[in-house]
Amino acid sequence: MTSQPAASALPTTTPLPATTSLSTATPLPAATPLPTATPLPALPPIAAQARTLIDLGLPALTGLSAAKLRTAAAALAAGGDGSAVLAVHPDLAPASLLTPLLRRSGKPGFVVVDMTDVDAFRPVDTVTVPDGPLYLVRNPDRGDEMRNWSADEALPAIRAAGRSPLLLTEGICWLLQQPEALEPGRCFMTIGSRLRRPNGRLDARTPAIWISGGTGRDGSANRGAPKVGWCWAGNRHTWLGFASCADRAGAGAQVADRAADWTRR
DSSP: OOOOOOOOSOTTOOOOOTTOOOOOSSOOOOOOOOSOOOOOOOOOOHHHHHHHHHHTTHHHHHSOOHHHHHHHHHHHHTTOOSSEEEEEOTTTSOHHHHGGGOEETTEEOEEOTTOTTGGGOEEOTTOOOOSSSEEEEESOBOOGGGTTOOHHHHHHHHHHTTOEEOOHHHHHHHHHHOGGGOBTTBEEEOTTEEOBOTTSOBOSEEEEEEEOOSOGGGOGGGTTOEEEEEEETTOOOTTEEEOEESEEEOOGGGTOOOOTTTOOO
16 A cells, blocks of 8 residues: 545444444454544534535536535435535545545645556445435544554444444545544545455455655655545554444435436446
């Protein structure tokens, strides 16, 4: 890996509070001690999140009009605003399209040069993405307590807590609305997205979002910028937690039309 300094709601998932602890039967390394995390501001209301996506130019990038985007967001908000991220369906806006919209210290996000297949990382079998151009990702958490775990170790703990691992696109959408969630030493992997090889096996890489140190092929101009990269599923990294959510929710038939006017494949 490159280096860094330092459908409808899931039917069987019960929404859990952000403070839900993730546990595992096997003792695992403790997360590297860091200063207390900066308290995150409340997520904006869904209508405000929709305005952010419009202001970022999502309609022009995807072909989904601002009016349709607002309509879809309003249908979702009608089911309850709460602590949720307005996620864009990965068929409409894949990671390669969303990443450059990220900003940190005035610098745009980028995908590492050795991840040209970033959009081939798709939801794992246990993740059901609601139909429709937009959906809600409820109660996101970056999984700080699992820093210094591997993806192979973290996934069972996430599932045991009744939560679901975030997709890469969901992690990006979260940071578009709450950029403060990406902090030095407190970045995260998004292991809900994996690449399946032609032989049926999962690729050993797992996607992650962190902050570039501006070294190597990143280039000094990218120092401090949001970075989409990858890590080996069996490796541990002290600055990476494992982002998860309580559940996902769509707006039902109101916006669940999978016609060509919003899907991108």
